[in-house]
Amino acid sequence: MHVLQVCLFGNVKVTHTGRPSLVKMSHSNQALLAYLLLQRHRSHPRELLAGIFWGNQSQKQARRCLNTALWRLRQVLEPEGIPQGTYLLTPSPDEISFNCESNYWLDVAIFEAQGSSILAKPMQTMTADDADMLKRSLQLYTGELLEAFYDDWTLVERERLRRLYLSSQVHLMRYYKHHGNFEESLACAQKILDQDPLREEIHREMMDLYLASGQRALAVRQYQICHQVLDIELGISPMEETQILYRQILQQIAKPLRVRPRSATDLNSKEQTLRQLRLSLNGFDNALKQLRQAIITLSDEL
Structure with a gap:
């Protein structure tokens, strides 16, 4: 056909x-x-x-x-x-x-149909199949609509589809986060920032995701990226909500390592080791005394 x-x-x-x-x-x-x-x-x-x-x-x-x-x-x-x-x-x-x-196949038509149908569902009711379908539809977005065209009608359509792309990525990001798949959630968040680096709430999401996955240094770095982008592009500082999250991350980093309480087994094991070391040292002292005595005896004979 x-x-x-x-x-x-x-x-x-x-x-x-x-x-x-x-x-x-x-x-x-x-x-x-x-x-x-x-x-x-x-x-x-x-x-x-x-x-x-x-x-x-x-x-x-x-x-x-x-x-x-x-x-x-x-x-x-x-x-x-x-x-x-x-x-x-x-x-x-x-x-x-x-x-x-x-009989035709149009990337925009599939992207719109699949994206809109999944976005109509609350994130909590999404299934794994829904997430896979949304992920595949997002892969069709290989660049902005009609990148080489700048007529007024193309600009309107381009922005409409760009918004659908960003909304779909946010939906997918929250789905993965809800199910504890931090790596995929972070990937979605980064794709959003690739399109719109000024979205401070996405920077916060990434900070939170890094913190949840134990990558506190990357969470700090994400705040620094957010701060730099906002300062260069808009001449403003991050929102108070973002700064509060940043301070919480720093407090997490400053926490000392928790030392596991010693159990009775640990103490007994250490006492045994010390006892063996003392016995070994006593044996070494006796051998050293015998060596010294032998040297003295040999010297007298000479």
């Missing part, structure tokens, strides 16, 4: 199943396809599309550019062997839409 595969996270990638090479498209055609896919549940007036993508040209020229782009898009999406209308529909002469009933 033929399937159109499209990745919109990071750089745009389009492939047809059974064909190893990527589908080559111009920058403007990639943008048009991305727009139709992200707004795939509705039809779009040609005049609207022409204004979005060629708004700096006259209406007539913009319509001509749109028609040319659509023709080229059909050539790569519906080449020989794939019926026209498989992916691009014309519900009316003045409208264009993407065919949602076609």
Whole structure:
């Protein structure tokens, strides 16, 4: 079965199943396809599309550019062997839409569907399968949406999906923490900070996770990272809540090692050892006295 595969996270990638090479498209055609896919549940007036993508040209020229782009898009999406209308529909002469009933795979669609369904569940009711599904969907986020595009509509969609990514990572982080998997929880927290290093509550989560896993030095280092980032980027100090946690960590580090009380067995064992050492020393003293006496006797004979 033929399937159109499209990745919109990071750089745009389009492939047809059974064909190893990527589908080559111009920058403007990639943008048009991305727009139709992200707004795939509705039809779009040609005049609207022409204004979005060629708004700096006259209406007539913009319509001509749109028609040319659509023709080229059909050539790569519906080449020989794939019926026209498989992916691009014309519900009316003045409208264009993407065919949602076609066989296609879209990274954004899977990411949204799986992420939203898991986020709708309270963290305490999540199962291991839910966590695995959410983790797999997050792996689809290989970069921000349409990284090479800077139109207004792309910025809005990019921020929306970025927020979904961060919310999903927070959900997964708290799930792992709730189940005592501190390593996975820390990994989620770090990915959040990679995207948004100013999120102080995530720095606190990491400090707490390091402390819970016995890595107190790393907890201190995380506070120092938080302090430095906030100072450089915003010129502010960490919140009182963060500083309180930091002081608690320092108090943990300052606590002396607890000495295990000596048991009766330990005392008896040590007394036996001392007794044996005394006997050994007495034997050594006797041998030393005998040696001295032998030396004196030998000297007298000489």
